Amino acid sequence: MLQQTRVETVIPYYHAFMEKLPTIEALAAIEDQKLLKLWQGLGYYNRAANMKKAALIIVEEYNGRLPEKAELLMKLPGIGIYTAGAIASIAFGEKVPAADGNVFRVVARITGEEGNILKSNIQKKLRHQIANLLPDEKTGDFNQGLIELGALICIGNGMPRCGECPVRDDCMAYEKNLQKVLPNRSKNKSRKIEYKSVVLLTSKKKIALVQRQNDVLLANLWEYPVIENFCEENELAEALQKQGINVTGIRELTKEKAVFSHKEWHMKVYYAETETMDEVFTWKSKEEISKYYPVASAYAGCWKYLPE
DNA sequence: AAACCGGGGAA
DNA sequence: TTCCCAGGTTT
Structure with missing residues (x-):
């Protein structure tokens, strides 16, 4: 639900969803029409279909339990490199990065990365840099810390709150006053x-x-x-x-x-x-x-x- | 690598 | 109006 969708938008949908479909088995068994009704207004409706497909696979191939490794999670429909890393590190303690849009922005500012953070080669480069910094213990907490730093302080829309940032002394964007230039993102095309x-x-x-x-x-x-x-x-x-x-x-x-x-x-x-x-x-x-x-x-x- | 896939809140 | 959001899949 959170893919390209704000937390505040998701919360009411999440609660309704968990009430109606509290288990993976329930998700795997729901009628498509009812699933879509639960998703109505959230957008990116493939996500709902993918989630049900994944639930069916989990029930049939994994005895109803999520696989714990990012490599296996990635094979499930709707779970890409970020979501797999987030689940594996936060839920199961695997030492893998979980780099979402927040994290790419934070790391680009800290390191002074000038490449377009929406391009896959730049994301790959930033993920490698993060992977080299991951702690052996509590990797999930570290990943959530980076995400939260981006969501609350090193924000994407508007000036970042550098005065509240715990790592501003190690930040290239703060040092050189590049908060408005970094991260570099490609412009949206006209509609x-x-x-x-x-x-x-x-x-x-x-x-x-x-x-x-x-x-x-x-x-x-x-x-x-x-x-x-x-x-x-x-x-x-x-x-x-x-x-x-x-x-x-x-x-x-x-x-x-x-x-x-x-x-x-x-x-x-x-x-x-x-x-x-x-x-x-x-x-x-x-x-x-x-x-x-x-x-x-x-x-x-x-x-x-x-x-x- | 680029195109496609929603909706909403804030600037 | 534009920008951007706890991105992934298909082409």
């Missing part, structure tokens, strides 16, 4: 803008839903019927007609924008009604959607327009 028309199609207090494909953005989440590009009322009515759906009362409600890391959706949101609940859609009440159907946050703005 591609996509235009869509969404229709909140209702029939007898039920709302039309569609499930997204499993190999796209927001895989397997549900959404309201969508067509490409901004369109006018008559064009939308025609598009629905082609699927055999006659609508009435069609009108534009609002415009919504959803911002992702790499793209933006600009959405024109329509309301429409239809007599028959055609099978091309899944028809659910607002209450059913909120309880059982994971809908992407991109559509959160549509919620207040749905009938009770």
